[in-house]
Structure formats: structure tokens, C-alpha cells
Amino acid sequence: MQKVIILHNKIENNTPDELDVLEQKELVSKACASLGYEVKSLTVGDQLKADLQAVASSKPDIVFNLVEATWGKGELIYFAPAMLNSFKIPYTGVPLDALFVTTNKVLAKKMMLKDDLPTAPFFTINEIHLLNPQKKYIVKPIWEEASVGISEESIFSLADSDKVNRIKKLAVSQFFIEEFIDGREFNISILASKNGPEVLPPAEMIFSEYFKDKPNIVGYKAKWDETSEEYNQTNRSFGTLECHPVLKQELIDICIKSWKVFNLHGYARIDFRLDKLDNIYILEINGNPCIAPDSGFIAAIEHRGYSHCEVIKRILTDLN
Template sequence: MVFNLVEDDDWKLYLRVGHRLEQLGRVQVGHDMKSFRYVINKSLVKRRMAKERITTPNFKIFNRRSSIRSYGLSYPIIVKPARQHAGIGIAQDSVVNNFDELKKHISNLFSQFPGEVIAEEYIDGREIHVTILGNDVNIMTLPYCEIGFGKKSKNKWKIYTYNAKWDKKSWEYWNAHVQSPPDISSCLQNKIQELALKAYTTFACRDIARFDFRIDSKNTPYIVDVNMNPSLNYYDEEDATIASVYALKWTYDQFIETVAGVAYRRVLGS
């Protein structure tokens, strides 16, 4: 039983290790490499969600030959690289208010990162992360986790940037806090669960995955990210999945044993 904890900026090493483990017939916790290769291209994910009617913010995708147009999108718009993860390429200036800012930021991202750029309508509201465990009919959602933004977010965009996730010297890091479970209505909880479970099946997730939602003023949930390889970082006090685990009153060891057991049953049966 293998937890592939390799992490690199472009996932190349992670994929090499994963493919080799598959060739050796080793049981890996989580996704297969074919599905993972698909979801790390966020452009494909956005198009698939639109096709499957999984609610996601309205969007446009640009490549280096595209004519940049915002027709059909309402400002503010958040702009992000399509092939990055862990908040890379997302900052306060990722949210733009007009066409000139949009063009400038898309150009900046092209100069920094390979691949396409996604521009999607910014959802002004709460951010909730949902971790799912299981396979087939034996699937459970962990208690939801909300990313709360503190007082320093006044007059700032309430987004979970790279700095908010990783840079302890940044005001954003100390301003973002996890809360599990969040205070939400049963109606909203059901809407979120329905979307998360549909996405879990649509993208052929296995064992464990996390979905990041934004909730608008009308309590409409939108999936903004699909993460087949969620962080399981014991040492990160603001890790959304771990916060959800602790909300169940599980220990970290119990959680890891549970995930391993889910993978074991998938491969070898009960």
C-alpha cells in the first residue's frame, strides 16, 4: 500500500513515480494516473463541468493565440493559470475589474507559466472545501470546512491565494483560518453534497478527493477546484481536510488507517 507524497510544481515527477508504481502493480491510495493527468489540466475540468452541468462560475479559456475578450462574463473576474496547483499563480491582483486589467494579467500569466489561462467570474461569498472518502456506493463526505477571512480582508479580495496558503510572512496567511464544521443551513449543505458527489463520480475519483466551493449571495454553490490529491499534512494547522477529520473526533492515525482501508477494499474487496 503506497501513499504517493511526491509533489513538484509541474507534477512530472509525481506522475513518473505513479506510473512506475502502476507498472509494478503496487496499490496506490487515491486516483489512477490517467484520471489525475486529466484533472491537473483545469481547462479540461472546467469544460467537463460545463458539459455535465456541474455548477461552476462562468468562464473563458485563453491560449497564446487567443483574442482576449470578456464578452459573456461579468466583472469582477478572477484570472488563473490552468496547469498550476496549490494556489500557485493566484494573488490579490488575480481579480480584475475591467478589460484593461484582464488583458494585462493574462499577459503576465503567459509570461510566467506554460499552458492556458482561465478567466472566470469571481464569486463574492464564502469558500467551503469538501473532502470525500470512499468508492462506488460506499462514499461519505467529511464535515465541510470553511476558509474564513479575517478583518484584514476589508477592502481586499476574499480569495485563498498562494500567500494565504503558504507564506507565513504574509498578512494573508494569518488572516485566513479554517473552521469545521461551518455554520450553514441544511438546504445549502444538501446542495453542496449533491454537486460534490456528482463531481466525484464524473471525474472518476477514488478513495479520497477534495472539492473547493464558492457560495454566492443566493446560496448557490459553485465548484472552483477539483483536487484528487488533497493535502494530508499533519503539521499544517490550517489544512482543510485535516480540519474536517478532527471535526469527526478522529485522530490523524485513525484517518490514515481509514483511507488505507478504503483503498484496500477497492483493490482486494471486503
């Protein structure tokens, strides 16, 4: 019987985006047990070296990597796979290089431009003088995932002098500016298969009338605060591109190309924006996206008709 260790980060801050790793662990554990694996769970916390040595000492055949942060810092997500690489332990999900690149949004966007993948124009904090007074922009953390640090206050134009002055004071190494694409938003999940990446049904984020006078964004509240209006007035919908087969195929083609360009493995999710003319822009590429039962990735695989066991089996067979 093969041994799978489910490795996840120690809970540091008890925030909703951090706690959901426990739900992911439960889903993976049940699926692995059903598939006939011996399953054990371990955490990565303050003692990174000791924690990874404990993993190595357990002599796993595979590590199912659910580590989303190191020392509570999302920007250090790649530390765990780096250590697993050094111990020569096979692990699931995107490899070290891909995880580092996709976590750094600016570096990822530079790669997109190099390989002709569509993404919105972007600027450093020091380039605010280059912005177009007629356009809207969004300021984003370079490293954070899960919409951490994103709210309607992140949207601005040069006429918003107070916001502009605050943005100018942000650290160049931590934040960047992107042109705000005001249009439809899609989340598209991708799953490894024996025939290459399988693009799952596109999910459109539907913004209710509540957002009529607000920016249509899936900020932190919309993702994680179940008591907020942003959360309750943002809904996921499948099948909205069935009458637009050319557009749907274009999105699928971009997903497949992105998988190859960024050396993705196992599973991923790509977030898109479409402008009023249906021009496509990649917002970001998410390696190892959330696979909690209520996540967008699991919604997509269930919409396709796959069981949790089928998905975990595929992830476990596309190793690094």
C-alpha cells in the same frame, strides 16, 4: 507483515508548499507503523525511471502515493502513478486518469459542464474580448495546485487596462480566465469508506476585516506565508452551515456526484464558492490533497472525530 512504501517527490525548491510533503510523510509513516505495516520511504527525483524501478525492486504490497510534483513541476504530478501503473504496483489516492484530469483545471471544468456539475464561466486567454465589462474575473494557472500563482493581482475587470494587456501576453497553454465569484468559500474533504465516499464536515474560509477592501481569495500567501496578513487574517471554521441544512445537503450531493464522475479514490477535497444568492460553483477538485497535520483535510477528519490511523487505514483499503 505487509510492506508499504511511502513515495514522495524529491525536494527541489524548498518552498513551503513543497516542504510540507515531509510532514505528510511523517504522519503517514507513524499511522502505517501503528497499523502493523512494514514501512519504508522512497523519493522520486531526477531519475524517474531508476527511482520507480527501485520502488518495484522493493516489492511493496502498497505504495502510499504522496508525489506532488515531478522535477519540481506540479503539472507533472501524474508521472509517478503512470509509472506505478506500468509496474502493476497498487497505490493509494486518485488514479492516473483522475489525477491528470483534475490537475488540468480547464479539462476538469469541461467535464463538470458535461455532467451538470456547477462551475463558473471560463475563457481562454484568446477569448478576453468575450468578457463582460460589468463583471470581475480571475486569471489562473491551468496546471498549478496549492494556490501557486494566485494573488489579489490575479483579479481584474476589463477597465484594468494594464492588467488586461499583461494577461493578453500570457501563454494560452498555461493560463485561463474564470469569472470571479465574490462570495463565501468552502473546502469540503471526502474520504473513502466501505459504503462509498464519506463527505466530511464542510469548512468555511472566514475572511477578516483585513479583506474589506481586498478580494476575498485564499491566494498563495494566505495558504503558505505564515508571516503574512493574508495568512493570519484567513481562518477555517466548521459548523457555519448548520442553520442551512438544504444548502449543506446540496454541497454534499455535489461532492458525492463529483467523486463518481471523476473516478476519485482514497481521499479528495473540493473547493467551492457561493455567490450572494447562494448559487454554488466548484472552484476545483483536489485529488490527493495535503494531509499534513495542519492541513484542512486533517482538520476535517479531526472535527469528525477520526484518528489519523483510521483515515490512513481507509485510504490504504481503497487502492488503484
